[in-house]
Amino acid sequence: MWPAVIVASLGCYAIKLVGLSVPQKWLANRRVMHVANLLPVALLTALIATQAFTSGRHLQIDARAAGLLAAVIAVRFKAPFLVVVGLACLVAAVVRLAA
């Protein structure tokens, strides 16, 4: 187990360090910079979608979807961060309990 733990840990750290260390000159092109700007948006929304609507390698709508919907509404009403997250958990837990 230890070799896998160490390989994953050091590898993930190396990936982070490499990303931060790419010379700014390489990114100075306007389009490259535009891509770098859009990358966090694309990655984070993909994460939201996969964490809320998939289970393993299947698509799945369950209590998490209700939680996310609650979060969308809370964000619309400009609720504070912890309220958004707390509400999502609460709704997911209640829906799961009721199902």
Added chain:
Amino acid sequence: MTELREVDHDWAVTRPAVLRDALGVGIATGAYGLSFGAISTASGLSVLQTCFLSLVLFSGGSQFALAGVVGGGGAPMTGAATALLLGVRNGFYGLRLSGLLRLRSWQRPLAAQIVIDESTAMSVVRTSRPAARLAFWSTGISVFVLWNLATVIGAFAADALRDPRVLGLDAAAPAAFLALMSPRLRSREPRIVAAVAAVVALASVPLVPTGVPVLLAAAVAVVFGFGSTRREPDDEPLAPEEVNA
């Protein structure tokens, strides 16, 4: 979004607001860290290995993936490979963050450790460089401390916390990312990119290995970024000689 400012004129307002949010994000991910500690030890990793992952790997998605593969009876190295695949996105975050934060070379190895979803999302939505820097460091440190603390507690309280779904904790991460990203989703292009990225990721989930759907979403950003010729208002200003370099 307005152009990134070098000076924050509302610092007296911005600073406490950013710090408060950073603590809030730390608390929320800490709650998720409890379940990581519990699931990881339940999957057959020792308490020490579990804590090592939170300290050194420090990327929630990758850690859950490793524990998930091992817990499901997979080979540990398959788990490591999945963790690395999921970790690639942090490298992409670094591309964006290095220009935003303008780190000194001695800061880079420290900053690298806290390049994660939360610190990136908190940083890229800011309108001034000082606020972006403060958001990155304060969120990264807050999440690091609370995530590790929660991992230890979760690892020792495994039995009580083995099914975090009962508390709805599996809805916490998507809700948190949504709350963090929402300021970026007010203008048109990021909205379109977000929508297409989500659809591409979901459509590819049944077809490709875990970790790959999120990377395909990165391709969406690349296609849109290179395809659009329009100058975006939230682009950083460039020196003339750098344009089309």
